[in-house]
Amino acid sequence: MDIIYTIWLRSMKRFVRSKSRIIGSVSMPLFFLLFLGFGLNSVVQLPGIGGNYILFLVPGMVSMSVMFTSVFSGIQVIWDKQFGFLKETLVAPVSRLEIMLGQTAGGATTAVLQGFIILVLSLFIGLQVSGLTGFMIALLFMALVAVSFTAFGIAIASRMEDMTGFQLIMNFVVFPIFGLSGAMFPISSLPAWIVPLTLLDPLTYGVEGIRYGLTGASQINPVVCFAVIGGFSLAMTITGAVLFRTIKI
Amino acid sequence: MTIAVQIQNLSRHFNDLVAVDNISFDIHQGEIFGLLGPNGAGKTTTLSMLATMLTPTSGSATVNGIDIEKDPDGVRKSIGIVFQDQSLDEELTAWENMDFHGRLYRIPKGTRDQRITELLTLVELNDRRDDIVKTFSGGMRRRLEIARGLLHHPAVLFLDEPTLGLDPQTRNHLWNYIATLAKENGITIILTTHYMDEADRLCNRIAIIDHGKIIATGTPKNLKDGLGGDIVTIGSSEPAAVAEALQEPWICRVETHNDNVVVSLKNADQYISTIVTILNTRQIPITSIAIHKPTLEDVFLSFTGRTIREQEASQKENMRIHMKMGRH
Numbered sequence: 001m002d003i004i005y006t007i008w009l010r011s012m013k014r015f016v017r018s019k020s021r022i023i024g025s026v027s028m029p030l031f032f033l034l035f036l037g038f039g040l041n042s043v044v045q046l047p048g049i050g051g052n053y054i055l056f057l058v059p060g061m062v063s064m065s066v067m068f069t070s071v072f073s074g075i076q077v078i079w080d081k082q083f084g085f086l087k088e089t090l091v092a093p094v095s096r097l098e099i100m101l102g103q104t105a106g107g108a109t110t111a112v113l114q115g116f117i118i119l120v121l122s123l124f125i126g127l128q129v130s131g132l133t134g135f136m137i138a139l140l141f142m143a144l145v146a147v148s149f150t151a152f153g154i155a156i157a158s159r160m161e162d163m164t165g166f167q168l169i170m171n172f173v174v175f176p177i178f179g180l181s182g183a184m185f186p187i188s189s190l191p192a193w194i195v196p197l198t199l200l201d202p203l204t205y206g207v208e209g210i211r212y213g214l215t216g217a218s219q220i221n222p223v224v225c226f227a228v229i230g231g232f233s234l235a236m237t238i239t240g241a242v243l244f245r246t247i248k249i
Numbered sequence: 250m251t252i253a254v255q256i257q258n259l260s261r262h263f264n265d266l267v268a269v270d271n272i273s274f275d276i277h278q279g280e281i282f283g284l285l286g287p288n289g290a291g292k293t294t295t296l297s298m299l300a301t302m303l304t305p306t307s308g309s310a311t312v313n314g315i316d317i318e319k320d321p322d323g324v325r326k327s328i329g330i331v332f333q334d335q336s337l338d339e340e341l342t343a344w345e346n347m348d349f350h351g352r353l354y355r356i357p358k359g360t361r362d363q364r365i366t367e368l369l370t371l372v373e374l375n376d377r378r379d380d381i382v383k384t385f386s387g388g389m390r391r392r393l394e395i396a397r398g399l400l401h402h403p404a405v406l407f408l409d410e411p412t413l414g415l416d417p418q419t420r421n422h423l424w425n426y427i428a429t430l431a432k433e434n435g436i437t438i439i440l441t442t443h444y445m446d447e448a449d450r451l452c453n454r455i456a457i458i459d460h461g462k463i464i465a466t467g468t469p470k471n472l473k474d475g476l477g478g479d480i481v482t483i484g485s486s487e488p489a490a491v492a493e494a495l496q497e498p499w500i501c502r503v504e505t506h507n508d509n510v511v512v513s514l515k516n517a518d519q520y521i522s523t524i525v526t527i528l529n530t531r532q533i534p535i536t537s538i539a540i541h542k543p544t545l546e547d548v549f550l551s552f553t554g555r556t557i558r559e560q561e562a563s564q565k566e567n568m569r570i571h572m573k574m575g576r577h
Contacts, residue, residue: 006352014340084336088397091300092353093325249302 003094004102011073011106015113025069026117029061033122036184058122059138059211060183063145066115067203070146071174073107074153074240077247078163087249100154100244104237107150108143115142119214130216137222138213141229145206148233151240158243183207187219202232251278253405253437254299259308260461261294268294270461271308276439276454278404281431283452284441285545291461292441293333296409299439300330313404326354329398333409333441335390337382343369343393344378347400354401361400368396372426388419395426399436406430408440412447424451445545457549464552473543477501479517480547481524483510484537494531495524504551508536511550513543 015022037054044053080086089099119127119138129135156169180194181203187195198204209225212218218225254276261269269291276282284292297303299312301321309316315323337346344365351361369375372392382390391411398406411427412420428451431438442448448455449469456466465472478501485491491510492503499520502513514520517540528535550556 002355003353006349009352010338010341010345010349013345014338017340083339084332084334085338087302087332087334088336088350089353091302091325091330092350093322094353 003098004105007089007099007102008106008109011103011110015106015110022114022117025072025114026065026121028068029065029118030121032064033057033061033118033125037125054125055127055215056186056211057184058119058127059214060181060207062115062118062122062138062142062214063181063183063203063207063210064178065118066111066142066145067149067178067206068174069114070107070111070149071153071170073110074103074150074155075157075160075163075166075169076107077103077154077157077244078160078166081157081247081249082162086247090247090249096245096247097241100241101237103154104147104150104240107153108146111146111150112139112142115146127214129214134213134216136213138210141206141209141213141225144209144226144229144233145203148202148206148229148236151233151236155236155240155243158240158247177201177203180204181207182219202229205229205232252276253278253280254282254310254312254439256295256299256310257308259295259298259310260306261291261298261303262306267461269298269305272458272461272463273308274456274463274466276437278437279431279435280453281427281438281440281451283448283455284439284458285443285445285448285452285455285549286441286458287443290443290458292443292458293409294461295458296330296407296439296441299324300328300407301325326401327403328405328407329401329403330407331391331394331398331409331411333413335394337390337394337397339383340381342379342381343374343385346382346393347397350397350400356401364400364402368399372396388415388422391415391419391423392426395423395430399430399434403436405437405439408438410441410443412442412444420447427451445549449545455545457545457552459549459553465548469545472545472548476543476547476551477513478515478543479513480541480543481512481514481517481521482537482539482541483512483524483528483535484508485510485528486534486536490531490533491528491535494527494533497527502551504554506550506554511547 037057041053077086180198180201182198187198190198205220205225205228208218208220209222209229212222212225252275257273258271259269259273260267260271272295284295286292294303298305299310299317301317301324304318309318311317312324313327315327317324341349347365347369348361351365356364366375369378372395374389374393374396382393385393408427412423415423424447427438430436452469454466454468455472456463458464483491485508488505488508488510492505495503495512500512500514504511521540525535525538546556
């Protein structure tokens with residue numbers, strides 16, 4: 001535990017010091033929220049869900065913030081590899097599992113904090129949280145999304161030599177996962193052939209879970225959401241840990 | 250004398266490249282041992298194996314009596330290592346880098362804080378302890394890394410090219426630190442270097458490594474004495490004729506390298522005029538002539554037939570290509 005804490009602590013110190021990075025990664029989902037939300041609010045009709053589009057979008061943008069930040073935190077292991085710091089950790093008499101779990105905990109906490117910032121900012125544009133329980137449910141789902149995708153990032157970083165492949169991963173893996181997740185549109189309004197793809201996307205269950213917590217309504221049963229994203233985060237952590245064991249420096 | 254590191258028939262291959270080729274030697278406790286050789290000779294690979302970062306292809310080694318393959322964690326606990334490339338977190342302060350290390354090695358808080366202060370004072374960085382490492386110069390970073398490597402009181406400290414890329418003044422400074430460390434704390438220091446002067450000045454004993462093989466071991470003095478006295482280097486357009494002319498009983502060795510003839514003999518200053526006379530009588534042209542005390546560079550030259558710089562130029566590229574292939 002103490003080793004996991006040590007590595008988590010380092011992530012937190014770096015997070016607090018990187019003001020420009022915090023602002024940078026909050027701004028993108030925030031702009032999405034403002035431009036898409038206000039731009040499409042009067043145009044978009046949401047069949048059977050009620051409420052306006054901008055409030056529908058909030059959970060989606062919170063998960064976007066959490067997901068992108070966590071993938072990025074996971075992939076930062078490559079920076080540690082390139083700048084040599086990873087060696088210092090790997091040569092210490094600690095297990096690689098502890099290092100990986102520490103990295104995951106650190107990255108996930110960072111991501112949840114980023115999502116939380118979006119959540120708080122959304123309060124100013126009319127988000128009304130139903131209560132403390134709902135809020136805690138949303139946080140739980142944010143944490144599960146964060147763990148899943150930090151571990152996913154670490155898994156990728158364990159196999160990549162340098163950051164050159166990063167853009168490729170972002171465009172062909174991360175963005176499609178986000179786009180298909182129902183973060184920006186209700187699943188029920190999609191063409192029938194896309195629906196199965198959306199249901200295969202683990203992020204869908206994260207988004208819906210957060211949506212359930214924040215607005216009290218979701219298109220997928222929250223218990224199912226919890227089971228799927230919970231299972232996915234476990235599977236990713238195991239995959240990440242296995243791949244991290246084989247990391248070469 | 251207690252043995253700190255014992256290496257037996259250790260080899261490491263990267264695909265078809267033999268980076269370390271069946272090396273064996275012992276390192277005694279409390280000595281500064283230098284692994285000297287050109288870049289790409291296998292120094293870092295050897296160090297990585299001893300530090301359990303790489304598994305040997307064959308052979309075995311013990312560090313502090315612990316087998317590197319059977320108990321890597323035990324080895325890791327008892328060694329400190331300063332890597333060739335920087336391995337600090339630049340966004341943390343000096344203190345935080347030390348603290349991170351201390352926690353990783355599970356040093357309890359009270360002891361940890363006390364040792365960090367001691368070590369930062371030793372490397373003269375205590376007044377900069379709360380500054381972000383990004384603002385540190387190359388020499389300061391090296392000193393911080395050495396301090397960090399000592400934090401958990403290792404019995405053996407590995408230094409991989411400790412003064413690479415540092416200015417002469419900082420190098421001198423670091424040499425003093427390292428020498429003091431070994432003397433006052435009794436720890437065994439193993440360093441790799443391709444600087445001959447560094448090995449000569451700092452190390453009690455050295456092993457010269459080339460193409461993955463140990464070609465000579467001994468104290469710098471013994472290795473240099475082995476050449477047989479002073480070195481006279483004669484430049485000539487007819488090196489073969491020079492070598493032939495100088496077959497005298499008072500000359501220990503004659504070697505030809507390109508246009509230079511390297512002659513080893515005792516009390517060269519008394520014989521220099523004789524040498525010139527011999528060559529003049531035979532009408533052999535002399536373009537230059539120089540006497541110097543033997544250095545490790547001469548030792549390297551006499552064992553490999555090349556200077557360390559020539560060796561580096563040819564090996565570096567080769568090694569890089571192979572390392573790349575080994576990774577994919």
